[in-house]
Amino acid sequence: MSYRIIPDYRIFTDTTADFGPGMLNDLPRIEVIPMEVSVGNDRFLYGPGGNLSVKQFYDMLRAGKFASTSQINPVTYKKAFESALQNGYDILYLGFSSGMSGCFDNAQLNMDELRKTYPERKMFCVDALCASVGESFLIREAAKKQYEGMPIDELAAWIDEYKLxxxxxxxxxxxxxxxxxxxxxxxxxxxxxxxxxxxxxxxxxxxxxxxxxxxxxxxxxxxxxxxxxxxxxxxxxxxxxxxxxxxxxxxxxxxxxxxxxxxxxxxxxxxxxxxxxxxxxxxxxxxxxxxxxxx
Structure with a gap:
């Protein structure tokens, strides 16, 4: 399956979004930003380039350990966003609910700074108000709209309208x-x-x-x-x-x-x-x- 148009923007999210096999088949690529997870006394990176699998994580929890998470730091956001901007793409970040984490605020602050450097690029930071498979559900539906040719500004508005x-x-x-x-x-x-x-x-x-x-x-x-x-x-x-x-x-x-x-x-x-x-x-x-x- 080919795109109806060549996407001129990238959709970003974080590893709070849990995608199942085949959920993103034949859809434009989603850029996923990793997050830090601590289990017991050990720290891991979960997501692309990370060192923690889902199976390993639950094995440790079943062994009696407890886990916690850390917000994505501004440097990580800047590196991810700027890579797309430098390659000529606009960006739409669909982030983990602000009701559960400060990640979204960090992303928004970072995007505000990048607008000064890349004034010609469109950038949207949208609070999903969703988590886990709810977040992946919304992202999958957004990727379908992108595949169908919806422009980035219309897609950001569509997400805001439908996310609740x-x-x-x-x-x-x-x-x-x-x-x-x-x-x-x-x-x-x-x-x-x-x-x-x-x-x-x-x-x-x-x-x-x-x-x-x-x-x-x-x-x-x-x-x-x-x-x-x-x-x-x-x-x-x-x-x-x-x-x-x-x-x-x-x-x-x-x-x-x-x-x-x-x-x-x-x-x-x-x-x-x-x-x-x-x-x-x-x-x-x-x-x-x-x-x-x-x-």
């Missing part, structure tokens, strides 16, 4: 990593473990991860995810559905089967949840992403 229609529903297997990151209290984590609660989370309109419900057991949590999709799916925008999992392909297969049964027209992709979000949610996370009107 990207619906994230997550369930996690344990409270341990949410507790470690300060997203739930110690008391809530202890009670959740005793009651076998599988908290259901979503990304709100401010781009923050929030606990919505506390179903007991994986099957009930999965049922809640499907119910939310039934109430709000907007396939007219696109039938794309992305299922993400934190080193739990069996649970992902179960959710995929449920989506196929209820929504036979869905175009489903399955992706692993990488270390950036996985640091806060741990192994066993299960995510359902779609276009909807009930965020």
């Amino acid at each position: 229609k990207v619906y994230h529903w997550f369930t996690v297997d344990t409270f341990d990593h949410l507790k470690q990151g300060g997203r739930v209290s110690v008391a809530a984590a202890i009670a959740g473990g005793i009651l076998n609660i599988k908290p259901l989370l979503h990304v709100d309109n401010a781009g923050r991860l929030a606990v919505v419900k506390k179903p007991r057991g994986r099957r009930l949590a999965l049922k809640e995810q499907i119910t939310h999709m039934q109430e709000g799916w907007l396939p007219d925008i696109s039938p794309l559905v992305v299922i993400g999992h934190g080193d739990d392909p069996e649970a992902a297969a179960m959710l995929k089967s449920a989506v196929e049964t209820k929504f036979p027209n869905a175009e489903i992709h399955v992706a692993e949840i990488g270390p950036v979000i996985g640091s806060h949610t741990g192994p066993g996370m299960l995510a359902l992403i779609y276009w909807g009107d009930n965020r």
Whole structure:
């Protein structure tokens, strides 16, 4: 498949975006900026040129280690952006939600400085207000628009218009990593473990991860995810559905089967949840992403 036009701009993102196999097939190249992840006492780089794989990451978490992430530094942003600018490309950065990280602010400040050096180039810094497979979902849809010939300024406006229609529903297997990151209290984590609660989370309109419900057991949590999709799916925008999992392909297969049964027209992709979000949610996370009107 060839491009309908030769893209005159590059789309950038970061390794918070978790892409599944085939999600970007035949679409313009996406530039992915790596991020630092600490696991226990060791520091790694995750993403292009990095030294941490998803499997290695979850093996360490399952061995009892906890992880944290670091913001992308300005030097890394400048190096990535300037490479494209020097080669004559305009740039659009679609970044990790500002509600969860300061990365977006760093990118925006860096882009403001680069505008002084490259005044002839168009540069857009768009806050995805999404994370992980939600972020990759939005980027994939943006890349389709780029492939179809949408100019960079129109695409930036399109993303801003539609990004709050990207619906994230997550369930996690344990409270341990949410507790470690300060997203739930110690008391809530202890009670959740005793009651076998599988908290259901979503990304709100401010781009923050929030606990919505506390179903007991994986099957009930999965049922809640499907119910939310039934109430709000907007396939007219696109039938794309992305299922993400934190080193739990069996649970992902179960959710995929449920989506196929209820929504036979869905175009489903399955992706692993990488270390950036996985640091806060741990192994066993299960995510359902779609276009909807009930965020």
